[in-house]
Amino acid sequence: xxxxxxxxxxxxxxxxxxxxxxxxxxxxxxxxxxxxxxxxxxxxxxxxxxxxxxxxxxxxxxxxxxxxxxxxxxxxxxxxxxxxxxxxxxxxxxxxxxxxxxxxxxxxxxxxxxxxxxxxxxxxxxxxxxxxxxxxxxxxxxxxxxxxxxxxxxxxxxxxxxxxxxxxxxxxxxxxxxxxxxxxxxxxxxxxxxxxxxxxxxxxxxxxxxxxxxxxxxxxxxxxxxxxxxxxxxxxxxxxxxx
Amino acid sequence: xxxxxxxxxxxxxxxxxxxxxxxxxxxxxxxxxxxxxxxxxxxxxxxxxxxxxxxxxxxxxxxxxxxxxxxxxxxxxxxxxxxxxxxxxxxxxxxxxxxxxxxxxxxxxxxxxxxxxxxxxxxxxxxxxxxxxxxxxxxxxxxxxxxxxxxxxxxxxxxxxxxxxxxxxxxxxxxxxxxxxx
Numbered sequence: 033x034x035x036x037x038x039x040x041x042x043x044x045x046x047x048x049x050x051x052x053x054x055x056x057x058x059x060x061x062x063x064x065x066x067x068x069x070x071x072x073x074x075x076x077x078x079x080x081x082x083x084x085x086x087x088x089x090x091x092x093x094x095x096x097x098x099x100x101x102x103x104x105x106x107x108x109x110x111x112x113x114x115x116x117x118x119x120x121x122x123x124x125x126x127x128x129x130x131x132x133x134x135x136x137x138x139x140x141x142x143x144x145x146x147x148x149x150x151x152x153x154x155x156x157x158x159x160x161x162x163x164x165x166x167x168x169x170x171x172x173x174x175x176x177x178x179x180x181x182x183x184x185x186x187x188x189x190x191x192x193x194x195x196x197x198x199x200x201x202x203x204x205x206x207x208x209x210x211x212x213x214x215x216x217x218x219x220x221x222x223x224x225x226x227x228x229x230x231x232x233x234x235x236x237x238x239x240x241x242x243x244x245x246x247x248x249x250x251x252x253x254x255x256x257x258x259x260x261x262x263x264x265x266x267x268x269x270x271x272x273x274x275x
Numbered sequence: 276x277x278x279x280x281x282x283x284x285x286x287x288x289x290x291x292x293x294x295x296x297x298x299x300x301x302x303x304x305x306x307x308x309x310x311x312x313x314x315x316x317x318x319x320x321x322x323x324x325x326x327x328x329x330x331x332x333x334x335x336x337x338x339x340x341x342x343x344x345x346x347x348x349x350x351x352x353x354x355x356x357x358x359x360x361x362x363x364x365x366x367x368x369x370x371x372x373x374x375x376x377x378x379x380x381x382x383x384x385x386x387x388x389x390x391x392x393x394x395x396x397x398x399x400x401x402x403x404x405x406x407x408x409x410x411x412x413x414x415x416x417x418x419x420x421x422x423x424x425x426x427x428x429x430x431x432x433x434x435x436x437x438x439x440x441x442x443x444x445x446x447x448x449x450x451x452x453x454x455x456x457x
Binding site: 124128129130131132133137138143146148150152153155157158160161162255257 | 359365366369371374416420423427448449451452454456457
């Protein structure tokens with residue numbers, strides 16, 4: 033590997049192709065960087081900040097920073113892991129994340145990253161926001177209690193489905209996911225279970241009805257191995273492979 | 276030489292379902308190994324009503340009423356190390372699912388407007404009953420908590436790993452498979 037096409041990530045040499053982000057190159061090399069709003073099939077968003085690394089000593093989101101030769105990137109350091117834990121704790125107290133009753137438990141990236149990073153305490157005061165669910169659609173339940181504002185459903189609905197079903201509304205702590213219908217109800221949109229937007233939620237907001245808890249505990253996605261061992265599932269896809 | 280002093284351990288269930296205590300008993304025969312190193316003070320297992328000076332206090336459940344607050348403060352005042360055991364103690368859990376509702380509406384729904392009630396049923400107001408709080412709180416919002424063990428309930432193996440780490444002077448580390456939020 034020539035020096036011009038690699039960077040150093042925690043003492044490991046990571047090769048990259050022109051145009052790849054630090055995140056893409058790391059994942060392609062089999063090194064997991066925690067993330068929630070990043071998805072291999074979508075343009076990076078850079079909003080969850082969980083993939084923050086230090087590049088040549090300065091914090092940056094690895095999903096939005098293009099890889100460059102000779103970069104020195106720190107990811108798995110006590111300082112950065114502590115900041116990621118804090119971000120997860122803030123997400124966990126902002127919503128209503130009650131895992132024991134959630135159908136996404138065992139498949140949820142927020143939960144899996146909490147396990148990965150050893151988040152055992154909420155640390156902050158819980159906000160317990162009031163966020164009514166939307167069960168109007170015949171095939172899909174929306175449970176806004178768990179939304180982390182990653183905008184993956186918005187991006188999927190807009191860029192892949194061409195339907196513009198979801199959007200964010202409000203500012204600051206009042207920012208929330210909304211449905212683009214006069215009634216605000218999912219049943220009054222052309223949303224379908226086959227949409228890409230129905231498959232990308234990293235947490236338990238967009239749930240297919242009548243399929244809850246189909247997989248027994250012990251056999252769920254992140255039961256056997258931690259999320260970092262699933263690095264292959266997050267590897268970059270070529271533009272042509274994008275559905 | 277004298278045997279080392281046994282550590283005093285107290286446990287209680289506040290706004291919980293006793294599932295975490297059942298899970299504690301799920302360490303099975305290892306409970307006998309544990310009793311080589313600890314002795315119980317106040318706990319549902321001994322039926323001692325108030326806790327004296329203890330080394331370790333284990334709290335199941337969140338705080339949903341005035342009595343929970345008193346018990347939790349008694350534990351904090353008496354225990355060198357206080358542990359939040361299980362989802363409800365850590366983040367409020369199931370009881371906290373009422374937090375976005377008005378307490379008066381909830382009580383009215385159960386005791387006044389519910390169908391099939393005996394005529395004249397009222398919201399209970401006996402002075403013996405602890406007053407419910409407007410919201411259920413995780414215990415770290417009321418007193419300082421030293422360690423957290425999430426899970427609904429945490430498995431017997433997780434409780435065993437946690438306690439043996441603690442008793443041998445290590446910071447408890449659960450690792451994959453033992454750290455669980457569900």
